[in-house]
Amino acid sequence: MDAVIVQGLSYRYWTDGPVVLNNVSFRVARGEMMAVTGLSGCGKSTLCLCLNGIIPHSRDGAMAGSVLVGGKNTREHKVSSLAFEVGLVFQDPDTQLFAPTVEDEIAFAPENMCMAPGRIRERVDQVIALLGIEELREANPNQLSGGEKHLVALGAVLALDPPVLVLDEVFSGLDDAGRQRVAAVLEELRSQGKTIIAVEHDLESVAFADRMLVLDEGAVSRLDRTEALLADREFLLAGRLLF
Amino acid sequence: MQFDPRTKLVAIICITTLAVLYNTPGPLFLLLIASMILLLFFRIDPRRTWGYLRPFLYLFLLLFVIQVIFSPGGEVLLAVRQVPLITGRGLDMGASVVLRLLVVITVAVLLTTASSRDIVLGLVQLRIPYEVAFMVEVAMRFLPVFREELANVVTAVQLRGVDLQRVPWGQKMALYRSLLFPVVYGALLKAQQLSEAMDARGFRAYPRRTYLRRLQFQSLDYAMMLLFLAGTSVLVWRQLV
């Protein structure tokens, strides 16, 4: 069964506001990595919020269509229980990190899942090792540099060990070293069979995705294998996706 | 020498109880000295304490003056046309009110030495529901952020070439008002985003949750708590009898 099934998804933030997502439909197979791209304002971030239930549960507005993650319909499960199926890393790390130390931050998700303390410690150690941030373990997330905060936010969600990972602009704010690190982490996660959906402006960073979905003003403009799409310079220029 | 945050909480409750109980300047002053010594014992930098007290100085002055004028009694020291303004009792009451506040604020500084996660653990182990306890952590995380944010907005406004000191008074109020609205709205937006991020990591998925660390009382904690509870009981008894 597909990891993520989106059907006829439409959304507007308020009842007679502009349509932010327009009849979006696509499927993501288990273990696949899909990149989502498009110009700023095209609905990419909104799509992320629909994938883990924040839309419709936490935001008002009108949603039509359906989203199934791991077989669960996002309308029928609350956000905190959907978290076991899908982990979302938001664009802005400052509004995700609140614990006094990085270790506490990463432990937060396993604690919510009622894991035994010994296993929580294992999970935290695993995530810290995967991201290579051992030296930040006791640091206050609030005082880290922008790039380090992004890594910690990623780690905090990885601690859920969700089958599906949704990343909203995870590469922005990272320098070259950081990008390499995150790319390596994503490759590792793929080899573990995780499904990854990465929303990204910078096409280069996600060139290793299997398929790429292009959104244009809330609608699906193209969904294709990544190499095919990146090779089609005409399309990219016309969509103003190439600099 | 690490103390459990619950021990500090007990100390704070004991001292605050005494502060409420006493209503003459003498004992309250002694209590204030005791609180300051307590802070030194916990190795809190007195300059930091001063930093917490400084914003309240005007408030203290105002409260003092109000108390003095509105609690006349005893020896009259200053009167205006037969109306007693400054009296012996008034001064006593004024001093008591201010000292009491000083004690409460000073001793609350003790809480700042505990990590916010430890405080949450303390509250949870005291059987407070975790949803409530975590709000303490969120508040501790974000109160300094809002202060910083306000400072940032003031910096950003000035960097747009607007000299806040030169703005005429009439415009100034309107300016501050129009600045406050988006700052408050921004704060609410952040709060919403954070709560969504917490939910997105499984917060409140289950009625209970487990914890990476647990607080353990050490013998030092027991000794300290005993000292405070015993001492406070004795003093309360003496005061009431």
Add this chain to the structure above:
Amino acid sequence: MAFLALNEVAFAYRGQQKRAVAGIDLAFDLDGITAIVGPNGSGKTTLTKLMTGILQPDAGEILLENRTLRSYSLAEIGRRIGYVFQNPEQQLFCATVAEEIGFGLRHQGWGPSAVRERTGFYLDYFELAPYSNIFPLHLSRGEKQRLAIAAVLAGEPGFLIMDEPTAGLDAYRKRLLADYLHKVAGLGRGVVIVSHDTGFVQRVADRIINLENGRIRGERWQRGDSLDAV
């Protein structure tokens, strides 16, 4: 005489042993695009805050138009140097997009029609016209970024410092930004950008300063490429 000069500047954040920046000697003129590059945590943002007077150096001196920076008020600096924060939300505080762009001008005493004209120009240039009545914090990140840049540029300061201006911008808008930066530089204004977007820096900067661990590791000049070739 350089417009902005830093002499042996050093700074450490309160409570931190290690200096965020040290031994900084730099001079900037009112022309050309300079990029300050370096890995995360190398002190780039700190350096820009020192240059704008938001932070005061522990050692060394900063001179703006040959007067020490300390002698200027923040508002006086703001009229000469425009600063765009890394996080655009830190500098958006009006109720609508149009108001945000006109804010600085209005409170410096400009008349309403002049404000409207200048605002209109920047709304169009940054393609923000359709959003002119929207609450700035409701915009997407990329749009907020454009708005922050527009709001700072509206006062047409002689010098512009931008901290990670391309974060959150898509390819098309990065190109627009690069175009505008070239235009600004061409008008006799100086531009400094802090970025780790090496591609963008290559295309845009005339001068590249390498910052590492708070110190300058190297400087080189190149010609900012023209952007016709894509």
